[in-house]
Amino acid sequence: MGTVSDFPWLTVLWVVPLVGAALALLFPAGWRTGVRGFALLVSLGTLGVGIWLATQFETGGAQYQFVENREWIPAFGAGYTLGLDGIALVLVLLTAGLVPLLLIAGWQDEREVGSGPRVAHYYVALTLVVESMVLISFTALDILLFYVFFEVMLIPMYFLIGGFGPKTGDLAARQQRSRAAVKFLLYNLFGGLIMLAAVIGLYVITARDKLGSGGGGTFDFRAVMEAANSGHLGATPAVLNALFLGFMFAFAVKAPLWPLHTWLPDAAVAATPASAVLMMAVVDKVGTFGMLRYCLLLFPSATSTYAPLISVLAVIGIIYGALLAIGQTDVMRLIAYTSISHFGFIILGIFALTTQGGTGATLYMVNHGISTAALFLIAGFLVSRRGSRLIAEFGGVQKVAPILAGTFLVSGLATLSLPGLAPFVSEFLVLIGTFTRYPVAAIFAASALVLAALYVLWMYQRMMTGPVKEGNERLYDLLPREMVVVAPLIVALLFLGAYPKPVLDRIDPAVAKTLTTIGQHDPAPAVQPDAAPTNTGGVHK
Structure with a gap:
């Protein structure tokens, strides 16, 4: 499949669940079964795209395949660049394979969601949005693009934890769920802010070294990786260590790594079982994936x-x-x-x-x-x-x-x-x-x-x-x-x-x-x- 794909399959991969989430919100109020069935079909369609990518992936081919490269923010050297390697491929299949099962798991369990005629609409839409954000994070080959969706996925996950849970009149239980959602969000946002500082610092170094195509800075992961591993990234070891720690801190919170783990048990218990699995089995993998790709290679x-x-x-x-x-x-x-x-x-x-x-x-x-x-x-x-x-x-x-x-x-x-x-x-x-x-x-x-x-x-x-x-x-x-x-x-x-x-x-x-x-x-x-x-x-x- 080489370095450039003729068809934007990776864009289709993450856009399908995102568009599906938007369409799910348009279903009439009260159509719980209909909207859940539609969301299931959308997730199965996403799984189908993932399976097709797996069958076309060449194990002995280029490191990054199905590559898409388009301009996004040229002034900053940021591009809409996607690509798939073997590590990302298996995580894409894990994500696309689990989401349909999670949607089925919560199909009729009314005690595990909130209340209201459109509760199912919001629930399945948020689940599909999380899936979309995770998929683009696994396939992004632009550092800024990865960072944006690394952070954006926190918002739908926050609402899944805080807005849906065991239906109970116990005020203390509802407050505990809200606290767990806020704790999840604050921990991960703080980690993301530390990472943002590192992303900006890395861009400043690339601008000084004129690594961008126009002689400026760049967020292109492959260009920065090549410079870092060839010794052409002009920064002192102390600066590079600091940037590494910025990335690592954010990933260690998301993964999570001790002692930054304390948000996980509270969030897992507060959420519905399906949402907890989405968080632990899918979203948190973005943290370990980030360590393997960004910390090691940059x-x-x-x-x-x-x-x-x-x-x-x-x-x-x-x-x-x-x-x-x-x-x-x-x-x-x-x-x-x-x-x-x-x-x-x-x-x-x-x-x-x-x-x-x-x-x-x-x-x-x-x-x-x-x-x-x-x-x-x-x-x-x-x-x-x-x-x-x-x-x-x-x-x-x-x-x-x-x-x-x-x-x-x-x-x-x-x-x-x-x-x-x-x-x-x-x-x-x-x-x-x-x-x-x-x-x-x-x-x-x-x-x-x-x-x-x-x-x-x-x-x-x-x-x-x-x-x-x-x-x-x-x-x-x-x-x-x-x-x-x-x-x-x-x-x-x-x-x-x-x-x-x-x-x-x-x-x-x-x-x-x-x-x-x-x-x-x-x-x-x-x-x-x-x-x-x-x-x-x-x-x-």
Whole structure:
């Protein structure tokens, strides 16, 4: 597909859900079913475009394919430039694949949305807008373009968290939801402002170096990347370190990385299960994607300088998230804390600066999205039946809802990276890639495997096994609509656990190119293999 696409497929990819969101608002009031069905068709159309891109993507071709390059703000050297590499491709497919399932998951659950005749219109429109903003963020090859949509996606996500949630007359619960939404927005806006300062600083450097086509500055990611990695970016190491930290801070808030994580559990519990999955499995991936693309490729020297520190923070996040998950009494909050631990693994793999670590981190982004979606949505179905999130109020669910309990177990086992399920492959690659560079960090990170087994299996034992507790005898099993949501996620976990090659074939070249570009090579083995034995007539001495 080369460097330039004849048809603007990437524009179509993100414009379809955006236009769909606008049209959804035009549906007459009260047409809940109609507008939800329309939004589902729009999301399936977006998925179709993503699948077509995947089939046309050349694994051995140019690093960035389907490239579109048009003028946007010529005075600032900013262009409307889009392109797709293997890393972005798998995240595009994750996003486009999850959104239809999330729309189906919330189809008839009236207790999980606000009130009013047009509530469904607003809900599906905001979901499609978030999808659109995420897709253009994954495909943007202009730094300013990326920044704009990196920030804009916060607005619809804020309304999804604060405006929709469990329908209750409890004033305290509504206030808690509002606080969680504001906390989410303030944290991420502050991170974005720090990043804006870094974006401006980077532009000033490119203007001074006359990297733009007209002899001025530029926001073209590829031009800045080439200058940074060829040593032609005229800035002192101290300045480049500061710019790196500006970008990294924003991505660390979004991902999130300990200790900038505190907004995530509150937001995940306050939102509807579908919106929480959209945030944790899709939106937050923009943060880890930004680390892999922008931090590494624009600031290779600063990356090497700060990689050990970031790896330490990632390990703390891995263990911290797992320990707090063990102590939770709220099932939804427990799952939210597991995501903090998993994001620690992703960030650890990125900053191990090895091919195994980077490949594992990228695959982990995909697998975490699938496993978290499955576990959180199934828990959401169960909570909506029982009317409570407290683990202590469940018990014996497997006797009254065996399919729900079974799929919950499979999703939980995927979360603890059981061999045979998708997250195992990615977590194994991250640990192997980290061990070759930071063996102590890898050993501490591996301890989280034991902690994960503890919080998952203990949660399952308390909720699903034993006698049926009072109030649970009327719980019912997964409905056909819910099975439509859960089944593809379980199949994906099993398939990618047994055969991850189709995804790895697209990730590997992009990760290898990234590390080669920044001059990073896998560490040599500590122990060299013995020399080949000398032929001594069949006798080895």
